[in-house]
Amino acid sequence: MPHSVLTALGLSATESGTYLGNGEWSTTGDAGVLEPVNPTDGEVLARVQASSQADYERIVERAQAAFKIWRKTPAPRRGEAVRLCADALRTHKDALGSLVALEMGKSKPEGDGEVQEMIDIGEFAVGLSRQLYGLTMHSERPGHRMYEQWHPLGLVGVISAFNFPVAVWAWNSFIAAICGNITIWKPSPKTPLSAIASMKICNEALNKAGFPDIFFLFNDAGSDLAQAFVDDRRIALVSFTGSTRVGRHVGECVARRMGRSLLELGGNNAIIVDPTADLKLAIPAIVFGAVGTAGQRCTTTRRLFVHESIFDDVLAKLKTAYAQVETKIGDPTDAANLMGPLNSREGVQAYLDAIEKAKASGGTIESGGRALTERKGNFVLPALVSGLTNDAEVVQTETFAPILYVMKYSDLEDAIEMQNAVPQGLSSSLFTTDLRASEQFLSAWGSDCGIANVNIGTSGAEIGGAFGGEKETGGGRESGSDAWRAYMRRQTNTINYSDALPLAQGIKFDL
Numbered sequence: 056m057p058h059s060v061l062t063a064l065g066l067s068a069t070e071s072g073t074y075l076g077n078g079e080w081s082t083t084g085d086a087g088v089l090e091p092v093n094p095t096d097g098e099v100l101a102r103v104q105a106s107s108q109a110d111y112e113r114i115v116e117r118a119q120a121a122f123k124i125w126r127k128t129p130a131p132r133r134g135e136a137v138r139l140c141a142d143a144l145r146t147h148k149d150a151l152g153s154l155v156a157l158e159m160g161k162s163k164p165e166g167d168g169e170v171q172e173m174i175d176i177g178e179f180a181v182g183l184s185r186q187l188y189g190l191t192m193h194s195e196r197p198g199h200r201m202y203e204q205w206h207p208l209g210l211v212g213v214i215s216a217f218n219f220p221v222a223v224w225a226w227n228s229f230i231a232a233i234c235g236n237i238t239i240w241k242p243s244p245k246t247p248l249s250a251i252a253s254m255k256i257c258n259e260a261l262n263k264a265g266f267p268d269i270f271f272l273f274n275d276a277g278s279d280l281a282q283a284f285v286d287d288r289r290i291a292l293v294s295f296t297g298s299t300r301v302g303r304h305v306g307e308c309v310a311r312r313m314g315r316s317l318l319e320l321g322g323n324n325a326i327i328v329d330p331t332a333d334l335k336l337a338i339p340a341i342v343f344g345a346v347g348t349a350g351q352r353c354t355t356t357r358r359l360f361v362h363e364s365i366f367d368d369v370l371a372k373l374k375t376a377y378a379q380v381e382t383k384i385g386d387p388t389d390a391a392n393l394m395g396p397l398n399s400r401e402g403v404q405a406y407l408d409a410i411e412k413a414k415a416s417g418g419t420i421e422s423g424g425r426a427l428t429e430r431k432g433n434f435v436l437p438a439l440v441s442g443l444t445n446d447a448e449v450v451q452t453e454t455f456a457p458i459l460y461v462m463k464y465s466d467l468e469d470a471i472e473m474q475n476a477v478p479q480g481l482s483s484s485l486f487t488t489d490l491r492a493s494e495q496f497l498s499a500w501g502s503d504c505g506i507a508n509v510n511i512g513t514s515g516a517e518i519g520g521a522f523g524g525e526k527e528t529g530g531g532r533e534s535g536s537d538a539w540r541a542y543m544r545r546q547t548n549t550i551n552y553s554d555a556l557p558l559a560q561g562i563k564f565d566l
C-alpha cells in the first residue's frame with residue numbers, strides 16, 4: 056500500500072522511471088530498480104524501474120524530433136506552455152511539497168517552498184519569453200546593418216542532486232524551454248519519485264493543451280547511462296548540480312567533446328558577524344543557514360567568523376537557539392518540526408566522521424554532535440564546533456550535514472581573507488550596521504563568492520538573481536538575471552543593403 060502522500064499524486068508502489076513522450080511511460084522492467092527510502096523511518100517508499108539504453112535512445116530521438124517543432128514555435132508561445140506548467144504546479148503545490156519532504160527529508164514548509172520556487176521560476180520564464188534581447192551594432196561599412204540574436208541550443212541535459220529534487224530541474228528546464236530547447240532530466244537516484252511526480256504534473260498540463268513534449272525523464276540504476284548522457288554529443292548543454300567530485304568529472308567529459316556545461320557544485324559558505332551587527336537579525340539567520348534542510352543545502356552556513364569582542368555572547372545565544380531546535384527535530388512532513396533527518400545513512404556517517412575529525416583536530420563540541428540512534432531514521436543533532444582554525448582540513452571540507460564551525464577574528468580584513476580561503480566560492484554574508492564594512496565586503500577586494508549578502512544569511516536565494524558560485528563551485532549561473540543566455544547560442548549577423556561590397560578595415564582586394 057503506497058504512502059498517502061504518493062497516492063495524493065497518483066503514484067503507485069511501482070513506477071516507471073522513464074518518460075518517453077506522447078504521454079507514454081516505458082514498460083522496461085529489466086534495467087534495475089531504484090528504491091527510494093523514507094529517511095524518517097528507513098522504509099522503502101516505492102520501486103522505480105530504471106531506464107535501459109534503448110529507453111535512452113528513444114528519448115533522445117523523440118527529443119530531437121520535438122526540437123524541430125519547438126525551435127519554430129514563437130518564444131512567447133513557448134512561455135504560454137511554461138505558464139501552464141506553473142499553474143499546474145500551483146494546483147499540486149501542497150501534495151508535491153509533501154512528497155519532497157517525505158522523500159528528501161526537508162521540512163514541509165521547505166518542501167512547499169521548493170515547489171513555490173518552481174512556480175516562481177515558471178512565471179519569471181513567461182515574462183522572459185518576450186525579452187530574449189540581442190543588441191544592434193553600428194557597422195563601420197556604409198549601407199550595412201549589424202545585430203546579434205540568440206538561438207536555442209537543442210537538447211539540454213539536466214543532472215540534479217538529491218537535496219533540491221524538483222526546483223533545480225525547474226530552474227533549468229523552464230528557462231531552457233522558453234529559449235526553445237528540449238530538456239532531458241536525470242534526477243538523483245535518491246529522489247526519483249519527486250521527479251516522476253513533477254514530470255506527470257507538467258507533461259499532463261502540456262499534453263492537454265496540445266503542446267509537443269518538451270520535457271523527458273530517465274532514471275539510472277547505476278551511473279553508466281548518466282555517463283553515456285554526459286558523453287553524448289547530441290546533448291548540447293549538460294547542466295549538472297551535485298558534488299564537486301562528480302561535477303569535476305562531468306565538466307571534464309563534456310569539455311573533451313567540446314560541449315557546454317553549467318556546473319553548480321559544492322559550497323563552504325561563511326557568515327561574518329562584526330561588532331556592530333544587529334544580533335536580532337544575525338542569530339536567526341545563522342541558525343536557519345546552518346540547520347535548515349538539516350545542513351543539506353549547497354548554501355548552508357558551515358563557517359562562522361565572529362568578532363572577538365562579541366564571540367562569547369554570540370556563542371551563548373547560538374547554544375540557546377540550538378537547544379530550541381533540538382526539541383523540534385522529527386518527521387519532516389509534520390509542519391511543526393524545524394528539522395528533519397539527513398537523507399541517507401551515508402549522510403549520517405559523513406556527519407559522525409566530521410565530528411570525530413573535528414575533535415581529533417582540537418575542536419570543542421559546543422552543542423549536538425551525535426546521531427539520534429534511539430530513533431528510527433537518519434536523525435542527528437545539529438552541531439556547533441569551536442576551537443578550530445579555518446585551515447583545519449575538516450573546516451575546509453563541505454560535509455553535507457548540520458555542522459557549524461565557529462571561529463574568532465579581530466580584524467575584518469582577516470575575516471574576509473579567511474572566508475575566501477577555501478576551495479569553494481558559493482555564498483557568503485556579513486552582518487554589520489557599518490556602511491564601510493558592508494562596502495568593503497562587497498568590493499572587488501571583499502568576498503570572492505558568487506553570492507555576497509549583507510544582513511541576510513547565506514541560504515535562501517531568490518530566483519530573480521543569477522545563482523551560482525566561483526572556484527570549485529563550478530562557475531555556472533542559473534535562474535534569474537541574464538542566466539538564460541547559457542541556454543542559447545549567440546549569432547552575429549551583418550546585412551549589406553548597399554550595392555557595393557566594402558571590406559572591413561578598408562582592405563582592398565581588387566579583382
Ligand code: NAD
Pocket residue numbers: 214215216217218219241242243244278281282285296297298299301302304305319320321322352353354453455481523524528
Ligand atoms: P552527487 O554528486 O553525489 O550526485 C549528483 C548527481 O550526479 C546525481 O544525479 C548522480 O546520480 C549523478 N552522477 C553520479 N555519477 C555520475 C556520472 N559519472 N555522470 C553523470 N552523473 C553522475 O551529489 P548529491 O549528493 O546528490 O548532492 C549533494 C551535493 O550537491 C553537495 O555537494 C551540494 O553542495 C551540491 N549542490 C550544489 C548546488 C548548487 O547550486 N551549487 C545545489 C544543490 C546541491
